[in-house]
Amino acid sequence: MTAPLLDVRGLSLSYGPVRALRGVSIDARAGEIIGIVGESGCGKSTLASALIGLPAPGATVAGEVRIAGEDFLALPEARRREWRGARVAMVFQDPMTSFNPVLTLGDQLVDFQHRSPVPRAEKRARAAAILARVGLPDPDLALRRHIHELSGGMRQRAAIAAALLMRPMLLVADEPTTALDVTMEAQIIHLLRELRAEHQGAIVVITHHLGVIGELCDRVYVMYAGEVVEEGTVDEIYHSPRHPYTRALIDCDPAHIDGPAGRLPTIPGRLPDLTGTLRGCAFQPRCPRAGPRCLALAPPRVAFGPTQAAFCHEAGR
Amino acid sequence: MPSAVDTGTAAAPAHRTRGALARLARDGLGLTGAILVAAFILVALLAPWIAPADPLRLDVANKLQGISLAHWAGTDQLGRDTLSRLIWGARMALGISLSATGLAGAIGLVLGMIAGYGPRWLDGLMVLCFDSVSSLPVIMFALAVITVTGPGVATLILVIVTVSIPGYARLIRAQTLTMRNADFIVAERTMGASTARILLRHMLPNVVGPLVIVLSMDVPVVIMLEAGLSYLNLGVRPPQPSWGNMLYDGYTSLRQQPLLVIASGLPLVLATVGFTFLGEGLRDALDPRLRVASR
Amino acid sequence: MSDLYRIEGLRVDLPLPGDLLSALLPIRRPRLTILDQIDLAIAPGETFGLVGESGSGKTTLARTMLGLAAPAAGRLVFRGADLTGRAAWAGLRRGSAMMFQDPVGSLSPRMRVGALVTEPLIIAGRPIADRAAEAQRLLARVGLPPGLAGRYPHELSGGQARRVCVARALALDPALIIADEPTAGLDVSIQGEILNLMADLGRDQGVGFLVITHNLAVIRHSADRIGILYLGRLVETGPAAQVFARPAHPYTASLIASEPNPDPRRRRADLAIRGEIPSLLRRPAGCPFHTRCPIAVAKCRSIDPGPRAVAPGRMVRCHLAEDIPQPRNPAEEHSR
Ligand SMILES: Nc1ncnc2c1ncn2[C@@H]1O[C@H](COP(=O)(O)OP(=O)(O)O)[C@@H](O)[C@H]1O
Ligand SMILES: Nc1ncnc2c1ncn2[C@@H]1O[C@H](COP(=O)(O)OP(=O)(O)O)[C@@H](O)[C@H]1O
Ligand code: SF4
Ligand SMILES: [Mg+2]
Ligand SMILES: [Mg+2]
Numbered sequence: 009m010t011a012p013l014l015d016v017r018g019l020s021l022s023y024g025p026v027r028a029l030r031g032v033s034i035d036a037r038a039g040e041i042i043g044i045v046g047e048s049g050c051g052k053s054t055l056a057s058a059l060i061g062l063p064a065p066g067a068t069v070a071g072e073v074r075i076a077g078e079d080f081l082a083l084p085e086a087r088r089r090e091w092r093g094a095r096v097a098m099v100f101q102d103p104m105t106s107f108n109p110v111l112t113l114g115d116q117l118v119d120f121q122h123r124s125p126v127p128r129a130e131k132r133a134r135a136a137a138i139l140a141r142v143g144l145p146d147p148d149l150a151l152r153r154h155i156h157e158l159s160g161g162m163r164q165r166a167a168i169a170a171a172l173l174m175r176p177m178l179l180v181a182d183e184p185t186t187a188l189d190v191t192m193e194a195q196i197i198h199l200l201r202e203l204r205a206e207h208q209g210a211i212v213v214i215t216h217h218l219g220v221i222g223e224l225c226d227r228v229y230v231m232y233a234g235e236v237v238e239e240g241t242v243d244e245i246y247h248s249p250r251h252p253y254t255r256a257l258i259d260c261d262p263a264h265i266d267g268p269a270g271r272l273p274t275i276p277g278r279l280p281d282l283t284g285t286l287r288g289c290a291f292q293p294r295c296p297r298a299g300p301r302c303l304a305l306a307p308p309r310v311a312f313g314p315t316q317a318a319f320c321h322e323a324g325r
Numbered sequence: 326m327p328s329a330v331d332t333g334t335a336a337a338p339a340h341r342t343r344g345a346l347a348r349l350a351r352d353g354l355g356l357t358g359a360i361l362v363a364a365f366i367l368v369a370l371l372a373p374w375i376a377p378a379d380p381l382r383l384d385v386a387n388k389l390q391g392i393s394l395a396h397w398a399g400t401d402q403l404g405r406d407t408l409s410r411l412i413w414g415a416r417m418a419l420g421i422s423l424s425a426t427g428l429a430g431a432i433g434l435v436l437g438m439i440a441g442y443g444p445r446w447l448d449g450l451m452v453l454c455f456d457s458v459s460s461l462p463v464i465m466f467a468l469a470v471i472t473v474t475g476p477g478v479a480t481l482i483l484v485i486v487t488v489s490i491p492g493y494a495r496l497i498r499a500q501t502l503t504m505r506n507a508d509f510i511v512a513e514r515t516m517g518a519s520t521a522r523i524l525l526r527h528m529l530p531n532v533v534g535p536l537v538i539v540l541s542m543d544v545p546v547v548i549m550l551e552a553g554l555s556y557l558n559l560g561v562r563p564p565q566p567s568w569g570n571m572l573y574d575g576y577t578s579l580r581q582q583p584l585l586v587i588a589s590g591l592p593l594v595l596a597t598v599g600f601t602f603l604g605e606g607l608r609d610a611l612d613p614r615l616r617v618a619s620r
Numbered sequence: 621m622s623d624l625y626r627i628e629g630l631r632v633d634l635p636l637p638g639d640l641l642s643a644l645l646p647i648r649r650p651r652l653t654i655l656d657q658i659d660l661a662i663a664p665g666e667t668f669g670l671v672g673e674s675g676s677g678k679t680t681l682a683r684t685m686l687g688l689a690a691p692a693a694g695r696l697v698f699r700g701a702d703l704t705g706r707a708a709w710a711g712l713r714r715g716s717a718m719m720f721q722d723p724v725g726s727l728s729p730r731m732r733v734g735a736l737v738t739e740p741l742i743i744a745g746r747p748i749a750d751r752a753a754e755a756q757r758l759l760a761r762v763g764l765p766p767g768l769a770g771r772y773p774h775e776l777s778g779g780q781a782r783r784v785c786v787a788r789a790l791a792l793d794p795a796l797i798i799a800d801e802p803t804a805g806l807d808v809s810i811q812g813e814i815l816n817l818m819a820d821l822g823r824d825q826g827v828g829f830l831v832i833t834h835n836l837a838v839i840r841h842s843a844d845r846i847g848i849l850y851l852g853r854l855v856e857t858g859p860a861a862q863v864f865a866r867p868a869h870p871y872t873a874s875l876i877a878s879e880p881n882p883d884p885r886r887r888r889a890d891l892a893i894r895g896e897i898p899s900l901l902r903r904p905a906g907c908p909f910h911t912r913c914p915i916a917v918a919k920c921r922s923i924d925p926g927p928r929a930v931a932p933g934r935m936v937r938c939h940l941a942e943d944i945p946q947p948r949n950p951a952e953e954h955s956r
Binding site: 507508509511512513514515516517518519522526527530531 | 686687717725727744
């Protein structure tokens with residue numbers, strides 16, 4: 009097996025006293041689509057910010073984010089800036105954040121290529137080509153548009169085009185479909201599926217929507233309170249979840265239940281306070297299976313086959 | 326490259342008022358302003374008790390004195406005690422500026438909410454009125470009013486209130502317009518709340534914030550205006566002490582005794598600085614977004 | 621059976637944004653038809669699900685039903701009374717409540733939760749002996765701790781704010797609650813709390829609901845009957861189970877087909893529906909859906925299909941309703 013394209017080891021990130029990531033390790037191979045799933049506030053966007061080397065100002069980061077073997081976080085900011093775009097790129101939930109509202113799409117897509125030595129006309133042609141690739145009708149016209157003149161679905165396509173412009177190895181998409189209608193969401197899922205086939209790199213999709221994971225991803229990391237609590241192939245995670253949190257999350261999804269099913273299950277309680285250290289298992293207060301060890305000891309990594317593992321005292325039983 | 330950070334995840338805001346006061350206290354300039362303003366208000370309130378002498382008592386024999394134990398800030402061309410006149414002048418300056426801005430603010434608040442929440446034709450009409458009034462040049466307008474009514478404190482307040490209403494009303498109107506279709510206002514309407522209830526209980530507390538900030542920043546402008554008009558003999562009439570009158574007196578006797586100009590200019594500067602700092606501090610503390618927008 | 625709320629032939633035109641000049645002049649601003657030919661009835665205690673993409677007019681329909689937008693044509697009837705005079709609207713205000721899409725935004729920001737939930741009683745002029753006790757009673761009904769009464773809206777979590785909105789809606793014991801996107805922005809782990817609460821209210825207290833959403837899983841779970849809105853028209857209505865099992869309109873079928881499935885073994889290749897919802901300014905001639913319809917034929921482009929009954933209680937606007945390819949989702953097989 010080849011070395012992973014993305015290799016995150018023991019990544020921790022704090023916003024002052026708030027320990028938003030606590031020793032996260034994930035990896036992704038070229039051609040893979042990785043899903044990161046979990047409730048809001050569990051650290052998904054924080055992980056994304058670390059993956060593109062842009063943690064919020066004032067955040068303290070520890071651990072490694074290796075892309076093609078090199079530790080991105082250890083690089084000076086100037087190098088990181090070069091990498092952003094060329095090696096990693098990001099798509100946000102709100103595509104407006106990716107664009108300057110007063111510039112045309114064409115000007116910005118050319119500008120994003122400022123490191124490339126080719127002539128301006130060529131850059132513009134490349135911009136048009138990539139807009140066509142992501143499915144914007146009439147790309148030459150779109151180049152002359154401002155972002156607010158596009159519809160929601162088209163904006164997100166344009167944001168994906170901007171991210172792919174410099175052929176990054178790693179594409180990070182944070183809730184790329186959350187703001188969209190079902191029909192637009194389905195179209196973006198299709199687009200990402202097609203891009204995976206062409207694109208040589210890896211894609212990390214962050215979402216809280218299990219449907220997006222099911223339709224799109226190869227492997228999944230389930231996050232809770234700043235930690236990865238379970239990892240596995242999408243089939244393993246959906247059909248034989250081992251961590252009680254994963255199981256509860258899937259059970260809650262009305263899409264998981266066929267037809268009207270009376271009462272919907274919920275996960276009572278809420279995320280723990282992320283300040284300070286957590287004793288035992290972070291999920292323990294909400295966990296239906298918690299035992300005495302869960303209160304005192306950090307849960308061990310329990311492997312189930314070559315691809316699946318859960319961090320839970322009770323997972324193996 | 327797309328490179329903005331996700332700002333949608335910021336922690337919930339702290340309790341608004343307590344947080345704002347704490348921020349104001351931490352902001353050095355804002356705190357300085359607050360202390361200065363508090364000092365001026367105290368002086369103005371306590372004038373009858375703390376003024377060492379009668380501000381109107383003439384003593385021509387001791388005119389244009391320098392600093393002495395009997396007259397801490399000297400005397401003017403008629404031998405009146407400058408410090409006492411300054412203290413009473415503070416009462417005049419603050420009385421006029423606070424009542425004028427307060428009155429203008431209150432009227433502007435009511436008119437602005439009516440324009441912003443009422444029917445479109447009424448809004449159009451009112452905006453037209455605001456624009457006509459604010460297109461009048463202040464001094465010309467003041468001169469016109471004074472030729473009709475004669476100078477005096479009441480005239481001064483009338484002029485100041487009239488010219489400042491449109492600005493406040495337009496501010497409140499803009500706030501009201503953006504809020505009139507806010508969900509919480511629409512929710513009140515679906516519950517059948519009366520217009521009066523919507524405006525007083527729900528609109529008012531949410532639109533006054535910026536007005537308070539603007540008012541506090543306008544107080545020094547009005548103090549200056551009062552001083553300016555009084556200097557031109559169009560405001561407070563002598564022998565009533567006013568910083569503007571005193572500046573004029575000091576200017577006419579500048580050759581003989583520069584102390585009078587300095588002494589009467591200093592409180593003007595301090596009051597202006599104090600209210601301005603307080604206003605800016607309030608603005609930053611209450612609404613950090615405005616700071617970014619105004620720079 | 622008498623309907624709780626009935627809408628007949630409703631059309632709503634909203635003015636296009638104008639400028640100051642047009643406000644002063646007595647000319648009418650040009651208007652755009654947002655909703656057209658809407659017929660709909662909600663029975664007491666029933667949950668009616670209204671589905672549609674954003675911009676299809678769902679919120680406008682809710683606002684019109686509550687008197688916040690004026691109909692250009694059609695009848696609105698609440699509990700047998702035509703909503704024409706002041707008295708009828710007052711009856712509607714007392715007998716109905718709205719839950720807004722943005723719960724925090726619909727709560728007056730400078731008021732505390734206790735005052736907010738009891739406000740409908742004050743507005744309706746109901747005598748209440750102890751306002752604080754009444755607030756506690758309402759909060760308890762939606763499962764919120766009493767300590768919340770002293771909080772401001774911005775100090776609530778998403779789920780708590782939703783519950784406060786439900787508590788406020790319940791203050792006057794309404795017969796109808798209109799809920800605009802009641803689970804928007806909630807995690808799956810707690811959206812069940814809100815849906816269960818609404819289901820309990822429907823079952824135990826006979827509250828009728830109009831649930832507006834674009835989340836099909838939520839609608840499938842909670843609605844008795846559903847209506848599908850496309851470009852301001854209801855293109856299909858019927859019992860939820862039947863419509864999901866056998867959609868009669870190609871748009872309904874496309875919507876169901878484009879819902880992502882969490883089960884990777886049911887991953888489909890043909891997820892997406894083509895194109896985007898057209899602008900209301902350029903409503904397509906003929907069937908409004910023909911620009912995206914996978915089975916459209918020549919007459920779809922010229923003749924507007926009228927409403928047709930395809931089964932008892934089921935209406936559809938499509939020339940080819942009998943030829944709709946059915947969802948190949950095995951989950952639906954057994955619920956037929
Ligand atoms: N810039 C920031 N400053 C302080 N705390 C933050 C910041 N961004 C996120 N957080 C906190 O970190 C935790 C994780 O947030 P986030 O990564 O946004 O989660 P998710 O994307 O999974 O919803 C939350 O408790 C959130 O309040
Ligand atoms: N006050 C208004 N004036 C003019 N057009 C409006 C107004 N409110 C909504 N619209 C338009 O009506 C259409 C339907 O909007 P809406 O009812 O909010 O749809 P939905 O809730 O289904 O997303 C949209 O095209 C929107 O732009
Ligand atoms: S009428 Fe024709 S175009 Fe319209 S939905 Fe039916 S098949 Fe499609
Ligand atoms: Mg996030
Ligand atoms: Mg809506």
